[in-house]
Amino acid sequence: MVERVQAVWRRGLLPAAVVLFASAGLVAASPAIAGPVETAIQRRQSKEIETLGEDLDKSEKNFERIFLPVSFLIGILALGGGLGVVFSIRDQRRISQLHELTVGGEMMSQRRAEQSYASFFEQSQTTLSLVNDTLELSKEANLRASESMKQRAQEQVDAIAERADDLLQRVYRDGDFEKIVYDAEVRVELHATADELRSVEGFLRLQDIQLPPHVKFIKAIGQFLDDDTEGALRTLRQLSQGGSSGELRRFTLFWLGYLSTTVGEYGAALRTFADDDAGLDEDDTEHFQLRCIIDETRFFEKAKRFREDKRSEDGKEAEGEPLKRLNAVAGLLDDLTELAYLVATSKDSRERHHVSLEVARTRADIYIWIAHDPADLNKQVDPHAVAEIGDRWKLGGPPAHIVRGDEEQLDEEQDASMTADETKGAVGFVQSDDARKLSDDGLRAWALRQAATICEAQHDPDFDVVFAHAECRFKLGEDKAAEDAIHEAEDRLGREFGEYMEQRRKATLQQSDLICRRWLFHLEQKQSETGSHESRRRVGQAAKQTLEAAAGMHQGRVTIFSQIQRRNIGRPEFVKEAEAIAKLPGETKGDAESPGGDAESGSDETA
Numbered sequence: 001m002v003e004r005v006q007a008v009w010r011r012g013l014l015p016a017a018v019v020l021f022a023s024a025g026l027v028a029a030s031p032a033i034a035g036p037v038e039t040a041i042q043r044r045q046s047k048e049i050e051t052l053g054e055d056l057d058k059s060e061k062n063f064e065r066i067f068l069p070v071s072f073l074i075g076i077l078a079l080g081g082g083l084g085v086v087f088s089i090r091d092q093r094r095i096s097q098l099h100e101l102t103v104g105g106e107m108m109s110q111r112r113a114e115q116s117y118a119s120f121f122e123q124s125q126t127t128l129s130l131v132n133d134t135l136e137l138s139k140e141a142n143l144r145a146s147e148s149m150k151q152r153a154q155e156q157v158d159a160i161a162e163r164a165d166d167l168l169q170r171v172y173r174d175g176d177f178e179k180i181v182y183d184a185e186v187r188v189e190l191h192a193t194a195d196e197l198r199s200v201e202g203f204l205r206l207q208d209i210q211l212p213p214h215v216k217f218i219k220a221i222g223q224f225l226d227d228d229t230e231g232a233l234r235t236l237r238q239l240s241q242g243g244s245s246g247e248l249r250r251f252t253l254f255w256l257g258y259l260s261t262t263v264g265e266y267g268a269a270l271r272t273f274a275d276d277d278a279g280l281d282e283d284d285t286e287h288f289q290l291r292c293i294i295d296e297t298r299f300f301e302k303a304k305r306f307r308e309d310k311r312s313e314d315g316k317e318a319e320g321e322p323l324k325r326l327n328a329v330a331g332l333l334d335d336l337t338e339l340a341y342l343v344a345t346s347k348d349s350r351e352r353h354h355v356s357l358e359v360a361r362t363r364a365d366i367y368i369w370i371a372h373d374p375a376d377l378n379k380q381v382d383p384h385a386v387a388e389i390g391d392r393w394k395l396g397g398p399p400a401h402i403v404r405g406d407e408e409q410l411d412e413e414q415d416a417s418m419t420a421d422e423t424k425g426a427v428g429f430v431q432s433d434d435a436r437k438l439s440d441d442g443l444r445a446w447a448l449r450q451a452a453t454i455c456e457a458q459h460d461p462d463f464d465v466v467f468a469h470a471e472c473r474f475k476l477g478e479d480k481a482a483e484d485a486i487h488e489a490e491d492r493l494g495r496e497f498g499e500y501m502e503q504r505r506k507a508t509l510q511q512s513d514l515i516c517r518r519w520l521f522h523l524e525q526k527q528s529e530t531g532s533h534e535s536r537r538r539v540g541q542a543a544k545q546t547l548e549a550a551a552g553m554h555q556g557r558v559t560i561f562s563q564i565q566r567r568n569i570g571r572p573e574f575v576k577e578a579e580a581i582a583k584l585p586g587e588t589k590g591d592a593e594s595p596g597g598d599a600e601s602g603s604d605e606t607a
Helices: 002-011 014-029 035-174 184-206 213-225 229-240 246-262 266-277 285-310 321-344 352-371 383-389 400-404 407-413 426-430 433-437 440-456 463-475 479-496 503-528 533-551 571-582 595-600
Strands: 560-562 567-569
Touching: 035 184, 035 213, 035 246, 184 213, 213 229, 213 246, 229 246, 246 266, 246 285, 266 285, 285 321, 285 352, 285 567, 321 352, 321 426, 321 433, 321 440, 352 440, 352 463, 383 440, 426 433, 440 463, 463 479, 463 503, 479 503, 503 533, 503 560, 503 571, 533 571, 560 571, 567 571
Parallel strands: none
Antiparallel strands: 560 567
16 A cells, blocks of 8 residues: 555655545554444445545546646756756856956956056156256257347447447537538448348347437438438437437437428427527537527428418419518528527537538528519519619618628628627518518519628538529529529539438429529520520429429428428429429410419428
8 A cells, every 4th residue: 555655656646645645544543443344344445445546547547648748848848947047047147257248348448548548648747748848948048049149139239339329429529410411421321320220120129129329319310311201200209208318318309300390390399499409508509500490490380371371362472472571580580690690709619610501591591582482483583673772771780790690701890799689680671661662572682682692601601502692693683693603503412412311302402403404594595595405405304303302202291391482391382393493485384374373382381
């Protein structure tokens, strides 16, 4: 029985085994039952057991039929589950390995990146150190080069400054403000110094090297000579506001005032000259020069105002204009007469001759301006008007040497004690009946005679005085004396042209040449009625050169000194004036307009 249960157990029939085991236990547990009861029970139990056994056999067979595919299926499922577990474990292992590899790779990547960054940083630090070292070396090299260049530039500035100082000291000794321009030798030296300065000025600016004040002054005058008047004005204004003293400041102020007159700023020029004159001794050459140029500037201002206020609407000469002109400038003439006397008797002999000529030129210019006839620029005074004045018309009564103002005649007359009060002749004359009795042409002849007397009194005259004298002789109708004076003026004019002269002065000199040739043509025409072809050609050539010189001036405000009007005028008016002078009889161009009208209708100074 036990074996059967074990067999059933081994077959996996657990419930059947349990039942068999319980039955066997019951049989074994009832040994006291006996007899028929026991037999009947045993038979029944045996039968039941057999039935149970049969059922068990059937169940075994059925179980075997069912259990085999189930076992196969379970085996397959178990195999699949086992394989799944195996593969799952392997996959998990692979995933774990892959994760570890990924993490390891990322860590290695980060480690490599960290190493790369560390290496890059280290190399960058090394490179930066090398760059810093290189920059430091370059900086040191640049500093050394800069210091070397700056030292070289400073040496150049020092050399230029020494050269400029030597030049200015020569001018200071003579006490002549204008010598730096009118003296050809000084002018050449100044131009060479200014050229040398210009060649290094940009380099000096890069090196932040400031020019010494006296070098700036040389630069300003060089700019003026190179037709850069506006630039020269800026430089002189900067210099006058600080950085100059002593003689340099006086020269700076003088030239600042002078250049202001060239652009028509007469009020500013007068204030500058007044500042410059402050503190000078009454007997100083510089004081005489300033006093002369102050009177000349006042004359320019009065002449400009007279032109604006007194000209008639139709552009022709107003009645009684010479007397009105004289009345406008009589005070200046008296002051200049007194100045001529003071210069002639001065104890300061420095450049006294040049100052005397400047005073004489200014006086002659004013007298010729009084005699100017805007209706005809080439007109000679009527001979009857010249005869009208004769020899009896002097400057209001004072002795002739007061008119002339030269030291030689003072010595001759032994009258050097004449006081300034006795020289006030022009104001008295213009208010006298003698002046009012004269006709306009008579008054012109009187003014021209005064100018001629002043010019004749100058020994060793310069071009300006000789030219003024030639004009007086020509306008007075003294043909032979005028021709000789004109030839002398042409001869001196040839010496005036030189290198490094300001463009406005060249234009004035070219106009002077044109005027001389036009006068000679007029004198020739009086003899031959038509004038030679050569004379006409020379006038045309001079006119062309005059217009070219005027065209060479590129700064609009800069004026030109007119040798006809004896004052500064604008370039457009100067051009029209030159064309009017050059117009010869028989020419049809511009016949509809009067020469004087052309000249007078041009634009005036640019203020």
